[in-house]
Amino acid sequence: MKKSYLFTLITLLAFISSCKKDTSIGADILPTDDLLNLKFSDTFTLNVKTLEDTFLRTDKLAKNYLGVINDPVFGLQKSSIVFELDRPSTVLDDTLGPFTLDSVVLLLKYNSIYGDSTVAQSFEVSTINNKIDENIAYYSNNSAFPAGSSIGTLSSYTFQPSNKVIMSRTDTVGTASIMRIPLNASIGTTILNLGQNTLRDSTLFKNAFPGLRIENASNAGKCMAEMDLGSGNSSMVIYYKDKHNNQKEMRLFTSIYRVKNGSLVATPNGINLFSNTLSAAVQNVINSGQVSDSINYILGQGGTTVKISLPTVLNQGNIAVNKAELVVTQITPNSIKEFETPNFILLLKRNASGYLDILNSSDGIGLIDSTGIDNFGNTISRYKINISKYIQNVSRGMEANTDLYIATYRSGGIDGTVNSLNATINSNTINFGYTPYRVTIAGPNYADSRYKMKLNLTYTVIE
Helix, strand or coil, rough: CCCCCCCCCCCCCCCECCCCCCCCCCHCCCCCCCCCEEEEEEECCCCCEEECCCCCCCEEECEEEEEEEECCCCEEEEEEEECCCCCCCCCCCCCCCCCEEEEEEEEEEEEEEEEECCCEECCCCCCCCCCCCCCCCEECCCCCCCCCCCEEEEEECCCCCCEEEEECCCCCCEEEEEEEEEEHHHHHHHHHHHCHHCCCCCHHHHHHCCEEEEEEEECCCCCEEEEEEECCCCCEEEEEEEECEEEEEEEEEEEEEEECCEEEEEEEEEEEEEEEECCHHHHHHCCCCCCCEEEEEEEEEEEEEEEEEEECCCCCCEEEEEEEEEEEEEEEECCCCCCCCCEEEEEEECCCCCCCEEEECCCEEEEEEEEEEEECCCCCEEEEEHHHHHHHHHCCCCCCCEEEEEEEECCCCCHHHCCCCCCCCCCEEEECCCCCCCCEEECCCCCCCCCCCCCEEEEEEEE
């Protein structure tokens, strides 16, 4: 990620709009005997630059994305998963030998789909040879778990949430939103042959069978699904007959049950792996050398972010900020299903540890404010991000006026060491996931003035 860019100083140009004392944000610092408070409104031009994003910490996530999106605007993006399986939930004394293997399947619950799910994808399941250490932090660009032996494929698959999948021999109803992948019978034989001691001991089992990797078998596809490894419906199931020819099944869950704080808790032990090959158009904007781009690109999952350099706020300590609002407009081709409009975007800042995080003042959450259609038939979504407290702190010298970043999730640090997916905003928990949002936003130099990014500031001067 490029770290050095010119910082623009823009002189405050204002006009008088009111002489009445305000009771909004910042009014608490106005002197009670001041009769000459002048209220100003200004619109500021910003420096806005698209940057390549860093890799992210993606271990121990209950929700993992799987699939490929390849679109003409952003390029190729791929999400794969490596994960550990728990030892079998049931190991019966009299069924481990001799036995007859029937079939093996991998069942994965998915919650939602991003992109065009009508385009088929092909997936491959492989073993991994290295153990996933639950005490180590892993990142989205990890290369320590390459695919080993292929044990199953699923060709020309489309995610169809309404379809129901049979989950066991006794299941007559089925469960919706389940991805079912037939695996080679040999993997079931290998696991059953590990013996009772290994199958009953989590450590021994993990040493003998480190886990699986699942990924798109090619680069063809236009959607990703949010896979739920924390679901009780996600597991490998081995169907076999015991020595009495009785039908049995052994289930290995994708969540590992451990005792935490006196309770038995199911925790996935896996890593979401992300990779992308940006389109020439996006890469050219990143490499342009310009300090401000007319069109900017936000790609989730460690793709791109957008850096904003705010203008210098004058009269430090002498203004009460009534309202500061960053207006961001997304320009989305409505003919492309992969460009789903996010419900919110985030304005982030590097904290003392160098990690991109929410603003200290709890500003920075931009919900969709309005939508419309431009002259070319493109869907327009506008976000208004309130940063009044932040600007007030900057004006009073309580916070440094440094670069901010637009993203769709709380990002990892400059070295990839942290990525917090949840935050508490005004006592409400907002979940920030790794959704592969693809957001094209207008910069301050955009040709259509209606959609230019800008900072609207209303403040009162303290005389």
